[in-house]
Amino acid sequence: MNGMTESREPTARAAEGGRRVLIVSAHPDPRSLTASLTGFAADELRAAGHEVEISDLYAMKWRAVTDADDYPEHPAGARLDVGAASQHAYENGSLTADVRAEQERLLRADAVILQFPLWWFSVPAILKGWLDRVFSGGFAYGKDVPQYRNGSLSGRRVLLSVTYGATESALSERGIHGPLADALFPLQHGVFFFTGMSVLEPFTIASAVNLDEAGYRAATAAYRERLAGLFTEEPLPYRRLSDEDYTRTMELRPGRERPGTTGFALHLA
Amino acid sequence: MNGMTESREPTARAAEGGRRVLIVSAHPDPRSLTASLTGFAADELRAAGHEVEISDLYAMKWRAVTDADDYPEHPAGARLDVGAASQHAYENGSLTADVRAEQERLLRADAVILQFPLWWFSVPAILKGWLDRVFSGGFAYGKDVPQYRNGSLSGRRVLLSVTYGATESALSERGIHGPLADALFPLQHGVFFFTGMSVLEPFTIASAVNLDEAGYRAATAAYRERLAGLFTEEPLPYRRLSDEDYTRTMELRPGRERPGTTGFALHLA
Numbered sequence: 027m028n029g030m031t032e033s034r035e036p037t038a039r040a041a042e043g044g045r046r047v048l049i050v051s052a053h054p055d056p057r058s059l060t061a062s063l064t065g066f067a068a069d070e071l072r073a074a075g076h077e078v079e080i081s082d083l084y085a086m087k088w089r090a091v092t093d094a095d096d097y098p099e100h101p102a103g104a105r106l107d108v109g110a111a112s113q114h115a116y117e118n119g120s121l122t123a124d125v126r127a128e129q130e131r132l133l134r135a136d137a138v139i140l141q142f143p144l145w146w147f148s149v150p151a152i153l154k155g156w157l158d159r160v161f162s163g164g165f166a167y168g169k170d171v172p173q174y175r176n177g178s179l180s181g182r183r184v185l186l187s188v189t190y191g192a193t194e195s196a197l198s199e200r201g202i203h204g205p206l207a208d209a210l211f212p213l214q215h216g217v218f219f220f221t222g223m224s225v226l227e228p229f230t231i232a233s234a235v236n237l238d239e240a241g242y243r244a245a246t247a248a249y250r251e252r253l254a255g256l257f258t259e260e261p262l263p264y265r266r267l268s269d270e271d272y273t274r275t276m277e278l279r280p281g282r283e284r285p286g287t288t289g290f291a292l293h294l295a
Numbered sequence: 296m297n298g299m300t301e302s303r304e305p306t307a308r309a310a311e312g313g314r315r316v317l318i319v320s321a322h323p324d325p326r327s328l329t330a331s332l333t334g335f336a337a338d339e340l341r342a343a344g345h346e347v348e349i350s351d352l353y354a355m356k357w358r359a360v361t362d363a364d365d366y367p368e369h370p371a372g373a374r375l376d377v378g379a380a381s382q383h384a385y386e387n388g389s390l391t392a393d394v395r396a397e398q399e400r401l402l403r404a405d406a407v408i409l410q411f412p413l414w415w416f417s418v419p420a421i422l423k424g425w426l427d428r429v430f431s432g433g434f435a436y437g438k439d440v441p442q443y444r445n446g447s448l449s450g451r452r453v454l455l456s457v458t459y460g461a462t463e464s465a466l467s468e469r470g471i472h473g474p475l476a477d478a479l480f481p482l483q484h485g486v487f488f489f490t491g492m493s494v495l496e497p498f499t500i501a502s503a504v505n506l507d508e509a510g511y512r513a514a515t516a517a518y519r520e521r522l523a524g525l526f527t528e529e530p531l532p533y534r535r536l537s538d539e540d541y542t543r544t545m546e547l548r549p550g551r552e553r554p555g556t557t558g559f560a561l562h563l564a
Contacts, residue, residue: 054360054361054362054363054375054377055363055374055375057374057375058374058375084360084362090359090360090420090421090424091323091353091359091419091420091421091424092323092419092420093323093353094323094324105324105326105327106323106324106326106327107504107505108323108412108414109460109504110504143377145377145427146423146426146427146430146481146482146485146486147481147482147485147486148417148423148481149423150360150361150423150427151359151360151361151420151421151423151424151426151427152359152360152420152424154415154417154418154419154420154423155359155360155420155421155424157415157420158414158415158419158420161415173471174471191378193544193545195544195545195546196544196545196546198546199557199558200546200547200561201544201545201546202442202443202536202541202545202546202547202562203481203485203545204480204481204484204485204558204559204562205558205559208477208480208558208559209480209481209485211473211477211478212415212416212417212473212478213415215473216415216416216472216473216478217415217416235376235378235379236376267471272471275462275464275465275470276462276464276465276470276471276472277464277465277467277469277470277471278469278471288468288557289468289473289474289477289558289559289560290473290474290477290558291558292469293471293473
């Protein structure tokens with residue numbers, strides 16, 4: 027560790043090549059595997075000269091639920107369309123302070139890591155609520171925001187770091203739960219690539235319930251490798267939205283896919 | 296409408312063939328399309344002689360976030376494993392009253408409808424929090440709970456009723472967001488079929504932002520048909536977990552799939 031502290035203000039890069047990383051962490055217990063991995067990643071990245079901010083959603087008592095309280099300027103008599111109301115609030119600078127702070131953290135970051143346990147094959151509700159509220163209209167999507175190319179978060183990398191209780195085989199290509207990559211596609215592609223980010227292969231720890239000492243050592247050794255490659259690894263080759271590849275109805279043009287692929291895999295170039 | 300009111304107590308069936316339906320609804324505004332469709336479905340089902348309960352998550356101020364407060368008997372000094380803690384609380388009858396009430400509603404229901412807007416290709420955080428908390432260890436999953444066969448909610452049907460702002464083509468087989476059925480698979484199969492439910496094709500309304508009068512009429516006419524078939528429609532043919540189909544590592548045995556299928560589709564018989 028290099029003694030740097032978290033800061034919410036933009037500051038000079040920590041060192042030649044030092045970058046800023048935001049870790050979003052989602053577990054209620056500071057003694058959990060999730061919390062340990064968040065601490066491990068922060069230590070590793072700081073030791074490598076990067077600046078790290080941590081959004082520890084439970085510690086922050088992050089409000090998961092979006093409602094009219096998020097849009098104080100929304101007329102009380104009018105029907106609430108969350109997309110339109112959040113876009114209006116974003117454009118008028120009237121989003122709530124907690125949401126604005128997270129948007130600023132995202133904009134400051136060169137890379138974002140999401141550290142979470144897989145609950146029902148998706149993110150815990152508190153993390154879904156971070157996505158629902160922080161990735162607001164006007165900021166992350168909307169009429170004037172490019173999708174799947176040059177979006178608001180272009181130039182930033184994202185790494186999902188996921189722990190789960192099931193065995194690796196049960197979430198493999200022929201596993202009964204379906205492939206983990208497909209369960210994560212709506213996040214990886216539909217949220218992060220949508221906003222222009224460069225999306226890395228997820229880092230995953232299977233059979234994560236009651237991981238023993240040796241298991242934890244092996245897992246952090248593997249995580250160390252991935253963290254070392256955070257800014258150099260080749261991102262997933264998702265296709266950018268272009269007229270060359272997609273029709274006006276946003277469907278992949280015939281014959282552009284890798285032979286034999288269907289569904290989500292069509293969108294890998 | 297037949298004048299029946301919601302009841303949390305088990306009562307005699309409303310009429311010969313009348314069943315119980317639970318509608319879980321997730322939108323902050325009672326004037327929203329989601330709320331209108333929930334009201335429409337409740338009216339239709341009651342007119343057909345069914346009993347309807349509604350879990351209107353925003354109106355109930357449903358707590359989305361799971362933490363140690365959910366498990367008052369969990370020792371303060373011990374690391375919180377949500378699966379183990381919720382299973383222990385379930386078995387000891389010490390889950391919180393809100394969670395127990397929803398579990399009882401599920402057990403009373405012959406069919407469950409989830410009415411929600413698609414936010415970032417998934418359920419709103421409040422509905423994810425309903426799943427995270429209500430589908431607890433011991434009740435919905437855990438060492439002694441069968442998976443993908445004869446689970447705790449066997450014999451019940453589930454219909455996802457989903458509205459989304461994107462066009463239908465953008466969520467079609469070749470659409471850039473990926474097929475909607477695949478985005479919903481972790482819910483349809485990973486949550487509901489996992490617990491033994493019979494899962495119907497979702498009912499969907501595309502381009503749902505600012506739906507006009509004619510659009511709403513067409514949508515509710517189509518919804519009426521689906522509601523009429525709620526107890527007769529053929530469910531999706533997901534494979535039950537059996538030694539015949541799956542290995543001990545929970546992978547589909549070679550050659551059992553429909554020719555040419557991969558990923559999620561392997562699990563359709």
